[in-house]
Amino acid sequence: MTASFLRRVRVAEVEPVASRIKRFRLVSADGEPLSEFSGGSHVTVCMQAPDRLIRNPYSLMSCPSDTSSYQIGVLKVPDSRGGSEFMHENVSIGTELEISEPLNLFPPAKLARKHILVAGGIGITPFMSMMSELESVGADFELHYGVRSLAEGAFCKLLETRYGPRVHLYFQDKGQLVPLEQVLASQPLGTHVYVCGPKPMIDWALRSATLAGWPDENIHSEQFTAPPIGKPFVARLVRTGREVTVGGHQSILEALEQNGIDAPFLCRGGACGQCETAVTSCDGFIEHNDHYLTEAEKADGRKIMICVSRISGDAITLDL
Numbered sequence: 001m002t003a004s005f006l007r008r009v010r011v012a013e014v015e016p017v018a019s020r021i022k023r024f025r026l027v028s029a030d031g032e033p034l035s036e037f038s039g040g041s042h043v044t045v046c047m048q049a050p051d052r053l054i055r056n057p058y059s060l061m062s063c064p065s066d067t068s069s070y071q072i073g074v075l076k077v078p079d080s081r082g083g084s085e086f087m088h089e090n091v092s093i094g095t096e097l098e099i100s101e102p103l104n105l106f107p108p109a110k111l112a113r114k115h116i117l118v119a120g121g122i123g124i125t126p127f128m129s130m131m132s133e134l135e136s137v138g139a140d141f142e143l144h145y146g147v148r149s150l151a152e153g154a155f156c157k158l159l160e161t162r163y164g165p166r167v168h169l170y171f172q173d174k175g176q177l178v179p180l181e182q183v184l185a186s187q188p189l190g191t192h193v194y195v196c197g198p199k200p201m202i203d204w205a206l207r208s209a210t211l212a213g214w215p216d217e218n219i220h221s222e223q224f225t226a227p228p229i230g231k232p233f234v235a236r237l238v239r240t241g242r243e244v245t246v247g248g249h250q251s252i253l254e255a256l257e258q259n260g261i262d263a264p265f266l267c268r269g270g271a272c273g274q275c276e277t278a279v280t281s282c283d284g285f286i287e288h289n290d291h292y293l294t295e296a297e298k299a300d301g302r303k304i305m306i307c308v309s310r311i312s313g314d315a316i317t318l319d320l
Protein backbone atom coordinates (compact mmCIF):
# COMPACT_ATOMS: atom_id res chain seq x y z
CA MET A 1 0.00 0.00 0.00
CA THR A 2 1.32 3.46 -0.81
CA ALA A 3 0.09 6.99 -0.14
CA SER A 4 -1.77 7.04 -3.48
CA PHE A 5 -4.21 4.45 -2.12
CA LEU A 6 -5.05 6.58 0.90
CA ARG A 7 -8.28 8.54 1.28
CA ARG A 8 -8.88 11.48 3.58
CA VAL A 9 -12.06 11.09 5.66
CA ARG A 10 -13.77 13.10 8.38
CA VAL A 11 -15.49 11.63 11.43
CA ALA A 12 -19.18 12.56 11.16
CA GLU A 13 -20.53 10.57 14.12
CA VAL A 14 -19.18 8.77 17.19
CA GLU A 15 -21.46 6.55 19.25
CA PRO A 16 -20.64 4.36 22.24
CA VAL A 17 -22.44 1.11 21.38
CA ALA A 18 -21.24 -1.11 24.25
CA SER A 19 -19.13 -0.67 27.36
CA ARG A 20 -15.79 -0.67 25.45
CA ILE A 21 -16.94 -0.28 21.85
CA LYS A 22 -17.46 2.87 19.82
CA ARG A 23 -18.97 3.17 16.37
CA PHE A 24 -17.44 5.77 14.05
CA ARG A 25 -19.10 7.08 10.85
CA LEU A 26 -16.60 8.39 8.32
CA VAL A 27 -17.41 10.63 5.35
CA SER A 28 -15.20 11.79 2.49
CA ALA A 29 -13.22 14.88 3.49
CA ASP A 30 -12.41 15.99 -0.06
CA GLY A 31 -15.87 15.64 -1.62
CA GLU A 32 -14.82 12.64 -3.74
CA PRO A 33 -17.27 9.72 -3.29
CA LEU A 34 -16.02 6.79 -1.22
CA SER A 35 -15.31 3.56 -3.09
CA GLU A 36 -17.76 0.70 -3.25
CA PHE A 37 -16.87 -2.34 -1.17
CA SER A 38 -18.11 -5.86 -0.59
CA GLY A 39 -19.35 -7.51 2.63
CA GLY A 40 -16.47 -8.53 4.93
CA SER A 41 -14.09 -5.77 3.75
CA HIS A 42 -11.83 -3.71 6.00
CA VAL A 43 -9.88 -0.47 5.70
CA THR A 44 -6.57 0.42 7.31
CA VAL A 45 -6.95 3.52 9.50
CA CYS A 46 -3.84 5.71 9.89
CA MET A 47 -3.55 7.48 13.26
CA GLN A 48 -0.92 10.12 13.86
CA ALA A 49 0.14 9.65 17.50
CA PRO A 50 2.67 12.14 18.94
CA ASP A 51 5.56 9.67 18.56
CA ARG A 52 4.56 7.55 15.55
CA LEU A 53 2.06 6.73 12.84
CA ILE A 54 -0.24 3.85 13.85
CA ARG A 55 -1.96 1.88 11.11
CA ASN A 56 -4.65 -0.60 12.20
CA PRO A 57 -7.17 -2.50 10.06
CA TYR A 58 -10.88 -2.13 10.93
CA SER A 59 -13.79 -3.94 9.27
CA LEU A 60 -16.47 -1.95 7.48
CA MET A 61 -19.85 -2.48 9.14
CA SER A 62 -22.08 -0.37 6.94
CA CYS A 63 -24.20 -1.47 4.02
CA PRO A 64 -21.84 -2.08 1.04
CA SER A 65 -24.20 -0.36 -1.43
CA ASP A 66 -24.19 2.88 0.63
CA THR A 67 -21.01 4.78 -0.23
CA SER A 68 -22.17 8.06 1.34
CA SER A 69 -20.20 7.02 4.44
CA TYR A 70 -18.31 4.11 5.99
CA GLN A 71 -18.84 2.81 9.53
CA ILE A 72 -16.35 1.03 11.75
CA GLY A 73 -16.69 -0.30 15.31
CA VAL A 74 -13.62 -0.23 17.56
CA LEU A 75 -13.11 -2.19 20.78
CA LYS A 76 -10.76 -0.50 23.24
CA VAL A 77 -8.41 -3.36 24.09
CA PRO A 78 -6.80 -3.60 27.53
CA ASP A 79 -3.02 -2.88 27.37
CA SER A 80 -3.47 -1.44 23.89
CA ARG A 81 -0.25 -0.91 21.92
CA GLY A 82 -1.82 2.37 20.87
CA GLY A 83 -4.37 2.14 18.05
CA SER A 84 -7.65 1.28 19.73
CA GLU A 85 -6.85 3.64 22.59
CA PHE A 86 -6.11 6.43 20.09
CA MET A 87 -9.48 5.86 18.39
CA HIS A 88 -11.30 6.01 21.74
CA GLU A 89 -9.40 8.90 23.33
CA ASN A 90 -8.31 11.14 20.42
CA VAL A 91 -10.90 10.74 17.69
CA SER A 92 -14.12 12.75 17.86
CA ILE A 93 -16.61 14.37 15.48
CA GLY A 94 -14.69 16.51 12.97
CA THR A 95 -11.37 14.62 13.30
CA GLU A 96 -9.77 13.97 9.91
CA LEU A 97 -8.05 10.64 9.29
CA GLU A 98 -6.44 8.84 6.37
CA ILE A 99 -7.74 5.41 5.47
CA SER A 100 -6.81 2.87 2.81
CA GLU A 101 -9.18 1.76 0.08
CA PRO A 102 -11.34 -1.20 1.24
CA LEU A 103 -9.81 -4.65 0.96
CA ASN A 104 -11.74 -7.92 1.32
CA LEU A 105 -9.97 -11.00 2.69
CA PHE A 106 -13.19 -12.40 4.20
CA PRO A 107 -15.87 -12.39 1.47
CA PRO A 108 -18.92 -14.67 1.54
CA ALA A 109 -18.59 -17.53 -0.96
CA LYS A 110 -20.67 -16.68 -4.04
CA LEU A 111 -21.85 -20.23 -4.73
CA ALA A 112 -22.62 -21.24 -1.13
CA ARG A 113 -26.04 -22.79 -0.59
CA LYS A 114 -26.22 -21.33 2.92
CA HIS A 115 -23.95 -19.18 5.13
CA ILE A 116 -23.40 -19.82 8.88
CA LEU A 117 -21.83 -16.76 10.50
CA VAL A 118 -20.21 -17.29 13.91
CA ALA A 119 -19.10 -14.17 15.79
CA GLY A 120 -17.51 -13.62 19.18
CA GLY A 121 -17.40 -10.13 20.73
CA ILE A 122 -15.99 -7.48 18.40
CA GLY A 123 -15.75 -10.19 15.71
CA ILE A 124 -19.30 -9.18 14.76
CA THR A 125 -18.09 -6.22 12.66
CA PRO A 126 -17.31 -7.92 9.30
CA PHE A 127 -20.62 -9.79 9.53
CA MET A 128 -22.59 -6.52 9.71
CA SER A 129 -21.70 -5.61 6.10
CA MET A 130 -21.78 -9.26 5.05
CA MET A 131 -25.38 -9.66 6.29
CA SER A 132 -26.52 -6.52 4.44
CA GLU A 133 -25.05 -7.96 1.26
CA LEU A 134 -26.42 -11.49 1.78
CA GLU A 135 -29.89 -10.10 2.53
CA SER A 136 -29.83 -7.90 -0.58
CA VAL A 137 -29.21 -10.91 -2.84
CA GLY A 138 -31.73 -13.13 -1.03
CA ALA A 139 -29.07 -15.53 0.29
CA ASP A 140 -29.80 -17.99 3.08
CA PHE A 141 -27.82 -17.18 6.24
CA GLU A 142 -27.91 -17.33 10.02
CA LEU A 143 -25.83 -15.56 12.65
CA HIS A 144 -24.61 -17.12 15.91
CA TYR A 145 -23.22 -14.31 18.06
CA GLY A 146 -21.59 -14.92 21.44
CA VAL A 147 -20.98 -11.97 23.81
CA ARG A 148 -19.83 -11.68 27.42
CA SER A 149 -23.02 -9.85 28.48
CA LEU A 150 -25.66 -7.60 26.95
CA ALA A 151 -23.67 -4.55 28.16
CA GLU A 152 -20.55 -5.73 26.33
CA GLY A 153 -22.29 -6.96 23.19
CA ALA A 154 -22.58 -4.35 20.51
CA PHE A 155 -25.52 -4.30 18.12
CA CYS A 156 -27.48 -7.19 19.72
CA LYS A 157 -30.81 -5.34 19.68
CA LEU A 158 -30.22 -3.80 16.26
CA LEU A 159 -29.39 -7.20 14.75
CA GLU A 160 -32.45 -8.88 16.28
CA THR A 161 -34.72 -6.10 15.06
CA ARG A 162 -33.32 -6.16 11.55
CA TYR A 163 -32.81 -9.89 10.95
CA GLY A 164 -35.28 -11.50 13.40
CA PRO A 165 -35.01 -15.31 13.73
CA ARG A 166 -31.85 -15.48 11.62
CA VAL A 167 -30.01 -14.05 14.67
CA HIS A 168 -29.06 -16.31 17.62
CA LEU A 169 -27.50 -14.58 20.64
CA TYR A 170 -25.52 -16.27 23.44
CA PHE A 171 -24.61 -14.51 26.70
CA GLN A 172 -21.56 -15.83 28.57
CA ASP A 173 -22.75 -14.29 31.88
CA LYS A 174 -25.85 -16.49 31.60
CA GLY A 175 -23.70 -19.57 30.93
CA GLN A 176 -24.61 -19.68 27.23
CA LEU A 177 -22.10 -20.72 24.56
CA VAL A 178 -22.53 -20.97 20.79
CA PRO A 179 -23.69 -24.61 20.36
CA LEU A 180 -21.29 -25.00 17.47
CA GLU A 181 -21.24 -28.80 17.15
CA GLN A 182 -25.06 -28.79 17.00
CA VAL A 183 -25.18 -25.92 14.50
CA LEU A 184 -22.58 -27.53 12.24
CA ALA A 185 -24.25 -30.93 12.37
CA SER A 186 -27.56 -29.82 10.89
CA GLN A 187 -26.65 -27.92 7.72
CA PRO A 188 -27.41 -28.75 4.08
CA LEU A 189 -24.55 -29.82 1.80
CA GLY A 190 -22.86 -26.78 0.24
CA THR A 191 -23.12 -24.63 3.39
CA HIS A 192 -20.12 -22.41 4.24
CA VAL A 193 -19.16 -21.42 7.79
CA TYR A 194 -17.41 -18.12 8.69
CA VAL A 195 -15.83 -17.37 12.08
CA CYS A 196 -14.51 -14.13 13.51
CA GLY A 197 -13.67 -13.54 17.16
CA PRO A 198 -11.03 -14.30 19.77
CA LYS A 199 -8.29 -16.75 18.75
CA PRO A 200 -9.46 -19.61 21.03
CA MET A 201 -12.95 -19.34 19.54
CA ILE A 202 -11.62 -19.42 15.98
CA ASP A 203 -9.38 -22.42 16.76
CA TRP A 204 -12.33 -24.24 18.37
CA ALA A 205 -14.63 -23.49 15.43
CA LEU A 206 -12.07 -24.56 12.82
CA ARG A 207 -11.33 -27.76 14.74
CA SER A 208 -15.05 -28.54 15.20
CA ALA A 209 -15.83 -27.96 11.51
CA THR A 210 -12.94 -30.15 10.40
CA LEU A 211 -13.88 -32.91 12.86
CA ALA A 212 -17.49 -32.71 11.62
CA GLY A 213 -16.18 -33.43 8.11
CA TRP A 214 -16.61 -29.97 6.58
CA PRO A 215 -14.31 -29.48 3.57
CA ASP A 216 -11.52 -26.89 4.11
CA GLU A 217 -12.83 -24.69 1.29
CA ASN A 218 -16.18 -24.28 3.10
CA ILE A 219 -14.55 -22.99 6.32
CA HIS A 220 -13.51 -19.32 6.55
CA SER A 221 -12.07 -17.25 9.38
CA GLU A 222 -10.68 -13.80 10.11
CA GLN A 223 -8.59 -13.10 13.18
CA PHE A 224 -8.36 -9.64 14.78
CA THR A 225 -6.02 -10.16 17.70
CA ALA A 226 -2.47 -8.87 17.28
CA PRO A 227 0.24 -11.30 18.38
CA PRO A 228 1.81 -10.91 21.83
CA ILE A 229 4.73 -8.55 22.33
CA GLY A 230 8.27 -9.95 22.34
CA LYS A 231 11.83 -8.88 23.04
CA PRO A 232 13.73 -6.40 20.85
CA PHE A 233 15.96 -7.67 18.03
CA VAL A 234 17.83 -6.34 15.00
CA ALA A 235 16.67 -6.66 11.38
CA ARG A 236 19.54 -6.45 8.86
CA LEU A 237 18.52 -5.57 5.32
CA VAL A 238 20.75 -7.17 2.68
CA ARG A 239 19.86 -5.03 -0.32
CA THR A 240 20.11 -1.63 1.33
CA GLY A 241 22.78 -2.56 3.89
CA ARG A 242 20.70 -0.95 6.63
CA GLU A 243 20.01 -2.21 10.09
CA VAL A 244 16.94 -1.42 12.24
CA THR A 245 16.04 -2.29 15.79
CA VAL A 246 12.61 -3.87 16.20
CA GLY A 247 11.15 -2.91 19.60
CA GLY A 248 9.30 -5.47 21.71
CA HIS A 249 6.01 -3.63 21.19
CA GLN A 250 6.24 -3.26 17.43
CA SER A 251 6.25 -5.44 14.32
CA ILE A 252 9.19 -5.59 11.87
CA LEU A 253 7.00 -3.69 9.40
CA GLU A 254 6.41 -0.88 11.91
CA ALA A 255 10.14 -0.68 12.72
CA LEU A 256 10.96 -0.36 9.00
CA GLU A 257 8.33 2.35 8.54
CA GLN A 258 9.58 4.22 11.60
CA ASN A 259 13.01 4.30 9.93
CA GLY A 260 11.58 5.62 6.65
CA ILE A 261 11.94 2.28 4.82
CA ASP A 262 9.04 1.37 2.53
CA ALA A 263 7.83 -2.25 2.59
CA PRO A 264 4.73 -3.66 0.92
CA PHE A 265 1.62 -4.44 3.00
CA LEU A 266 -2.13 -4.69 2.70
CA CYS A 267 -3.90 -6.33 5.64
CA ARG A 268 -1.29 -5.85 8.42
CA GLY A 269 -2.86 -8.92 10.05
CA GLY A 270 -0.88 -11.84 8.62
CA ALA A 271 -3.56 -12.88 6.16
CA CYS A 272 -2.99 -11.39 2.68
CA GLY A 273 0.58 -12.43 1.87
CA GLN A 274 1.61 -8.99 0.61
CA CYS A 275 4.43 -8.46 3.12
CA GLU A 276 6.07 -11.88 2.59
CA THR A 277 9.82 -11.41 2.85
CA ALA A 278 12.68 -13.83 2.17
CA VAL A 279 14.90 -14.62 5.13
CA THR A 280 18.63 -14.89 4.46
CA SER A 281 19.61 -15.90 7.97
CA CYS A 282 18.03 -15.93 11.41
CA ASP A 283 19.44 -16.12 14.87
CA GLY A 284 17.10 -18.37 16.88
CA PHE A 285 13.76 -19.34 15.37
CA ILE A 286 10.97 -17.41 13.67
CA GLU A 287 7.77 -16.94 15.70
CA HIS A 288 5.32 -17.26 12.82
CA ASN A 289 2.11 -15.43 13.76
CA ASP A 290 0.53 -15.32 10.29
CA HIS A 291 -2.31 -17.31 8.75
CA TYR A 292 -0.79 -17.23 5.27
CA LEU A 293 2.30 -19.44 5.05
CA THR A 294 1.80 -23.21 4.98
CA GLU A 295 3.05 -25.30 7.90
CA ALA A 296 5.85 -26.59 5.63
CA GLU A 297 6.90 -23.02 4.73
CA LYS A 298 6.87 -22.04 8.40
CA ALA A 299 9.03 -25.04 9.34
CA ASP A 300 11.40 -24.26 6.44
CA GLY A 301 12.15 -20.81 7.91
CA ARG A 302 13.00 -19.11 4.61
CA LYS A 303 10.02 -16.73 4.60
CA ILE A 304 8.54 -14.35 7.16
CA MET A 305 5.42 -12.17 7.18
CA ILE A 306 6.86 -9.00 8.60
CA CYS A 307 3.51 -7.46 9.67
CA VAL A 308 3.00 -9.97 12.50
CA SER A 309 5.94 -12.38 12.92
CA ARG A 310 9.12 -11.88 14.93
CA ILE A 311 12.08 -13.97 16.10
CA SER A 312 13.28 -15.56 19.31
CA GLY A 313 16.93 -14.54 18.81
CA ASP A 314 18.86 -11.28 18.50
CA ALA A 315 19.07 -10.73 14.72
CA ILE A 316 17.45 -11.61 11.39
CA THR A 317 18.75 -10.86 7.90
CA LEU A 318 16.08 -10.06 5.32
CA ASP A 319 16.13 -9.79 1.54
CA LEU A 320 15.08 -6.13 1.58
Ligand SMILES: Cc1cc2nc3c(=O)[nH]c(=O)nc-3n(C[C@H](O)[C@H](O)[C@H](O)COP(=O)(O)OP(=O)(O)OC[C@H]3O[C@@H](n4cnc5c(N)ncnc54)[C@H](O)[C@@H]3O)c2cc1C
Pocket residue numbers: 042054055056057058059060072073074075076077079080081082083084085122125126222223224225226227228229230248249250251254267268269289307308309310
Ligand atom coordinates in the same frame (compact mmCIF):
# COMPACT_ATOMS: atom_id res chain seq x y z
C1 LIG B 1 -8.61 -7.69 9.02
C2 LIG B 1 -8.77 -7.11 10.40
C3 LIG B 1 -9.94 -6.45 10.73
C4 LIG B 1 -10.09 -5.91 12.03
N1 LIG B 1 -11.27 -5.31 12.34
C5 LIG B 1 -11.46 -4.82 13.60
C6 LIG B 1 -12.70 -4.21 13.97
O1 LIG B 1 -13.65 -4.13 13.18
N2 LIG B 1 -12.81 -3.72 15.22
C7 LIG B 1 -11.78 -3.80 16.15
O2 LIG B 1 -11.95 -3.31 17.28
N3 LIG B 1 -10.62 -4.38 15.82
C8 LIG B 1 -10.42 -4.87 14.57
N4 LIG B 1 -9.21 -5.43 14.24
C9 LIG B 1 -8.11 -5.37 15.22
C10 LIG B 1 -7.40 -4.00 15.14
O3 LIG B 1 -6.75 -3.85 13.91
C11 LIG B 1 -6.36 -3.81 16.26
O4 LIG B 1 -5.51 -4.92 16.34
C12 LIG B 1 -7.05 -3.57 17.58
O5 LIG B 1 -7.83 -2.38 17.52
C13 LIG B 1 -6.06 -3.42 18.72
O6 LIG B 1 -5.08 -2.51 18.36
P1 LIG B 1 -4.19 -1.70 19.40
O7 LIG B 1 -3.27 -0.87 18.55
O8 LIG B 1 -4.99 -0.99 20.39
O9 LIG B 1 -3.41 -2.76 20.25
P2 LIG B 1 -2.73 -4.14 20.10
O10 LIG B 1 -3.67 -5.18 19.61
O11 LIG B 1 -2.08 -4.39 21.41
O12 LIG B 1 -1.57 -3.92 19.05
C14 LIG B 1 -1.73 -3.86 17.68
C15 LIG B 1 -0.37 -3.47 17.15
O13 LIG B 1 0.57 -4.53 17.37
C16 LIG B 1 1.47 -4.57 16.28
N5 LIG B 1 2.04 -5.91 16.12
C17 LIG B 1 1.68 -6.83 15.22
N6 LIG B 1 2.43 -7.95 15.35
C18 LIG B 1 3.27 -7.72 16.35
C19 LIG B 1 4.29 -8.51 16.95
N7 LIG B 1 4.56 -9.76 16.52
N8 LIG B 1 4.97 -8.00 17.98
C20 LIG B 1 4.70 -6.76 18.44
N9 LIG B 1 3.75 -5.95 17.88
C21 LIG B 1 3.04 -6.43 16.85
C22 LIG B 1 0.60 -4.19 15.10
O14 LIG B 1 1.38 -3.70 14.07
C23 LIG B 1 -0.39 -3.19 15.67
O15 LIG B 1 0.03 -1.86 15.47
C24 LIG B 1 -9.04 -5.99 12.98
C25 LIG B 1 -7.85 -6.65 12.62
C26 LIG B 1 -7.71 -7.22 11.36
C27 LIG B 1 -6.42 -7.94 11.01
Ligand code: FES
Pocket residue numbers: 264265266267268269270271272273274275276290292305306307308
Ligand atom coordinates in the same frame (compact mmCIF):
# COMPACT_ATOMS: atom_id res chain seq x y z
S1 FES C 1 0.35 -7.26 5.18
FE1 FES C 1 -0.99 -8.91 4.84
S2 FES C 1 0.13 -10.61 5.55
FE2 FES C 1 1.35 -8.92 6.11
